[in-house]
Amino acid sequence: MNNRPVVLVADPLSPVALALLGSDVDVRHCDGTNRPALLAAVESADALLVRSATRVDAEVLDAAPRLKVIGRAGVGLDNVDVQNAALRGIAVVNAPTANVVSAAEMTCALILASARHLLPAGTALRQGRWERSRYTGVELSGKTLGVIGFGRIGTLVAERMAAFGMDIVAHDPHLGGVSPDGVGLLPLEELLRRADVITIHLPRTAETIGLIGRAELAAMKPTALLVNVARGGIVDEQALHDALVSGRIAGAALDVYGQEPCTGSPLFELDNVTPTPHLGASTSEAQDRAGVTVVEAALKALFEQPAGSLAA
Numbered sequence: 001m002n003n004r005p006v007v008l009v010a011d012p013l014s015p016v017a018l019a020l021l022g023s024d025v026d027v028r029h030c031d032g033t034n035r036p037a038l039l040a041a042v043e044s045a046d047a048l049l050v051r052s053a054t055r056v057d058a059e060v061l062d063a064a065p066r067l068k069v070i071g072r073a074g075v076g077l078d079n080v081d082v083q084n085a086a087l088r089g090i091a092v093v094n095a096p097t098a099n100v101v102s103a104a105e106m107t108c109a110l111i112l113a114s115a116r117h118l119l120p121a122g123t124a125l126r127q128g129r130w131e132r133s134r135y136t137g138v139e140l141s142g143k144t145l146g147v148i149g150f151g152r153i154g155t156l157v158a159e160r161m162a163a164f165g166m167d168i169v170a171h172d173p174h175l176g177g178v179s180p181d182g183v184g185l186l187p188l189e190e191l192l193r194r195a196d197v198i199t200i201h202l203p204r205t206a207e208t209i210g211l212i213g214r215a216e217l218a219a220m221k222p223t224a225l226l227v228n229v230a231r232g233g234i235v236d237e238q239a240l241h242d243a244l245v246s247g248r249i250a251g252a253a254l255d256v257y258g259q260e261p262c263t264g265s266p267l268f269e270l271d272n273v274t275p276t277p278h279l280g281a282s283t284s285e286a287q288d289r290a291g292v293t294v295v296e297a298a299l300k301a302l303f304e305q306p307a308g309s310l311a312a
């Protein structure tokens with residue numbers, strides 16, 4: 001069928017979501033991280049579907065005269081120029097709840113892995129070294145978890161880690177001093193001083209970039225573990241490297257990086273760092289939910305008449 005709206009899929013989406021696109025649209029694929037390919041393909045696109053890898057900035061919007069809707073299959077919208085899209089009348093839809101359980105479970109996995117040195121101990125064993133005393137860990141029960149950003153994922157992490165016997169404190173200035181479930185809200189400096197494990201669950205915004213830098217790392221306990229499953233750039237990676245090398249803090253687990261994909265970093269050389277390649281949302285359940293949410297929203301934007309235009 002000719003004249004079908006073109007839906008450009010620029011990051012891998014779940015097969016369930018792709019099947020839902022159906023035959024009323026012309027589905028095309030490109031690698032959104034390949035800039036020339038993206039700029040060429042978006043020219044004929046009526047809808048653009050992405051995850052976190054494709055950057056949808058002014059240059060992409062300039063190259064997309066037909067675009068009506070951008071679907072972001074996940075939570076963070078920091079890779080989409082939302083304001084610019086709005087000025088052009090392009091709808092932007094995301095899936096704000098689709099992957100939050102997966103991201104929270106990933107965070108808990110990284111907290112446990114860091115506390116018990118699972119990655120370096122397993123790596124040593126694969127290399128033939130049985131290093132039991134080197135990898136003595138710490139218990140989490142009775143320790144304090146500091147959650148920076150107490151929204152959907154931060155709350156889910158707190159609930160889960162409370163089941164391990166952790167005391168929970170949080171920092172979130174946007175909650176107006178009132179936290180769900182009576183969790184103590186603290187100023188950032190106090191949380192940094194008190195927490196044994198600190199986990200970050202913030203959007204990347206002008207306000208949060210560089211929020212955890214040298215001064216904040218210096219305020220933490222020398223035994224502290226820092227976990228970031230939110231966004232790269234919120235933690236200053238050079239300052240973190242220095243703090244980990246000098247023993248200023250004990251360890252870190254990172255799912256996200258200032259530049260992605262990140263295939264080489266001095267942080268990856270350190271035994272007390274547990275790195276993962278932005279896997280927080282990478283479960284089949286989360287990807288199905290996120291993909292279906294944005295496909296449904298994109299089809300609605302393409303085929304439903306906006307209110308007020310029906311009589312025209």
Ligand SMILES: NC(=O)c1ccc[n+]([C@@H]2O[C@H](COP(=O)([O-])OP(=O)(O)OC[C@H]3O[C@@H](n4cnc5c(N)ncnc54)[C@H](O)[C@@H]3O)[C@@H](O)[C@H]2O)c1
Binds near residue numbers: 148149150172204230
């Ligand atoms: N690693 C992954 O795969 C993965 C998966 C999902 C989400 N994420 C990231 O996690 C982030 C958080 O997701 P969410 O669903 O919990 O979002 P959310 O909007 O529910 O919660 C974010 C919280 O951060 C708070 N906040 C904003 N600025 C702050 C600041 N300067 N200091 C303290 N708190 C601040 C907000 O008030 C809000 O309560 C997303 O924006 C996304 O970037 C990563």
Ligand SMILES: O=C(O)CC[C@@H](O)C(=O)O
Binds near residue numbers: 053073076077281282
């Ligand atoms: O699956 C992805 O692309 C990661 C998405 C995740 O970082 C999010 O913000 O939802």
